[in-house]
Amino acid sequence: MAGIKNLKDLQNTEYGLKKLFEDAEDFLPLLGTDYIELYVGNAKQSAHFYKTAFGFQSHAYAGLETGMKDRVSYVLKQDKIRLVLTTSLEKDGIINEHINKHGDGVKVMALWVEDATKAFEETTKRGAKPFMKPTREEDENGHVIRSGIYTYGETVHIFVERKNYNGTFLPGYRKWESHYNPAPVGLKFIDHMVGNVGWGEMNTWCKFYAEVMGFAQIISFTDDDIATDYTALMSKVMSNGNGRIKFPINEPAEGKKKSQIEEYLDFYNGAGVQHIAVATNDIVATVSAMRDRGVEFLYVPDEYYDDLLDRVGEIDEDVEVLKKHGVLIDRDDEGYLLQLFTKPIVDRPTMFFEVIQRKGAQSFGVGNFKALFEAIEREQSNRGTL
Numbered sequence: 227m228a229g230i231k232n233l234k235d236l237q238n239t240e241y242g243l244k245k246l247f248e249d250a251e252d253f254l255p256l257l258g259t260d261y262i263e264l265y266v267g268n269a270k271q272s273a274h275f276y277k278t279a280f281g282f283q284s285h286a287y288a289g290l291e292t293g294m295k296d297r298v299s300y301v302l303k304q305d306k307i308r309l310v311l312t313t314s315l316e317k318d319g320i321i322n323e324h325i326n327k328h329g330d331g332v333k334v335m336a337l338w339v340e341d342a343t344k345a346f347e348e349t350t351k352r353g354a355k356p357f358m359k360p361t362r363e364e365d366e367n368g369h370v371i372r373s374g375i376y377t378y379g380e381t382v383h384i385f386v387e388r389k390n391y392n393g394t395f396l397p398g399y400r401k402w403e404s405h406y407n408p409a410p411v412g413l414k415f416i417d418h419m420v421g422n423v424g425w426g427e428m429n430t431w432c433k434f435y436a437e438v439m440g441f442a443q444i445i446s447f448t449d450d451d452i453a454t455d456y457t458a459l460m461s462k463v464m465s466n467g468n469g470r471i472k473f474p475i476n477e478p479a480e481g482k483k484k485s486q487i488e489e490y491l492d493f494y495n496g497a498g499v500q501h502i503a504v505a506t507n508d509i510v511a512t513v514s515a516m517r518d519r520g521v522e523f524l525y526v527p528d529e530y531y532d533d534l535l536d537r538v539g540e541i542d543e544d545v546e547v548l549k550k551h552g553v554l555i556d557r558d559d560e561g562y563l564l565q566l567f568t569k570p571i572v573d574r575p576t577m578f579f580e581v582i583q584r585k586g587a588q589s590f591g592v593g594n595f596k597a598l599f600e601a602i603e604r605e606q607s608n609r610g611t612l
């Protein structure tokens with residue numbers, strides 16, 4: 227369960243074949259997360275929610291006023307995070323089908339690259355299913371090139387090359403000015419995005435990230451690590467070479483009752499993004515602000531804090547303050563991390579957010595994974611879907 231200290235650690239992991247990782251540096255360099263696009267039932271109202279509850283700022287807009295005929299998109303920003311909320315203006319079409327099948331959910335995890343044409347060629351050559359051929363889009367601020375491939379379920383990765391573009395977001399969008407601008411809550415960047423996949427499919431998708439995108443596995447949690455008397459799941463964390471992009475993949479495991487991953491798959495009707503983890507430099511301030519604005523977090527029992535310092539060692543924070551806010555603490559061999567998870571932010575028990583603050587730790591700890599698992603199981607029990 228080693229963290230990423232250096233490239234050598236990555237090479238020592240299960241999929242971290244040395245050759246593969248050296249290739250990865252060459253064939254798909256990723257500069258970071260570019261944006262996350264959600265297909266939602268009502269983009270205007272969702273945008274209001276993300277501004278009010280999560281402190282996102284109005285950033286860009288595309289719709290009828292900008293010449294877009296079939297959809298409306300609101301782009302929100304907080305520090306480096308860009309969230310695109312898209313809804314359909316039509317009766318049918320892929321956006322409506324997506325919403326009907328999955329509820330509001332993540333369609334696109336866009337990745338920022340130097341060369342979107344090469345990213346498309348290299349990944350499709352290695353077996354990726356194409357979603358969008360390299361496409362040049364331009365306006366008076368320059369041009370971008372975007373391309374895309376499918377990942378699990380109906381979720382896609384879009385590669386964004388924006389080195390020749392100076393506009394607000396993408397061609398076709400205009401700056402969105404609003405008189406309603408709630409303060410940010412300190413969310414900085416996307417730390418990781420987690421996918422839930424079907425029975426026995428975890429290794430298939432880890433292999434996809436290894437072979438098609440050149441990622442390496444940094445952690446594996448078995449069902450022995452993450453199980454109660456009733457339910458279980460398995461998880462592996464895949465990371466790209468510079469560690470900026472991490473995609474943990476979960477699959478359900480057999481237990482006496484229904485795995486929470488299976489509950490997700492039932493309500494989402496297939497594989498999809500389970501949670502989006504966003505980084506902060508001050509988790510207590512961020513979580514307090516979000517709670518004040520109506521965000522609900524998973525409950526952490528007081529007993530979690532009883533032997534906390536024995537488990538994680540010295541920490542800078544006051545345990546009583548963390549306990550008051552229900553913040554989870556864990557460590558890897560490089561440092562520690564603080565995490566907290568929201569309840570589902572949509573009507574179905576599917577997608578939620580995580581707030582994370584890293585203090586040295588580059589990977590994840592099994593203790594918090596288990597605490598999250600147990601907290602979701604309590605909610606699942608309340609829903610009668612355990």
Ligand code: FE2
Nearest residue numbers: 420501503580
């Ligand atoms: Fe997470």
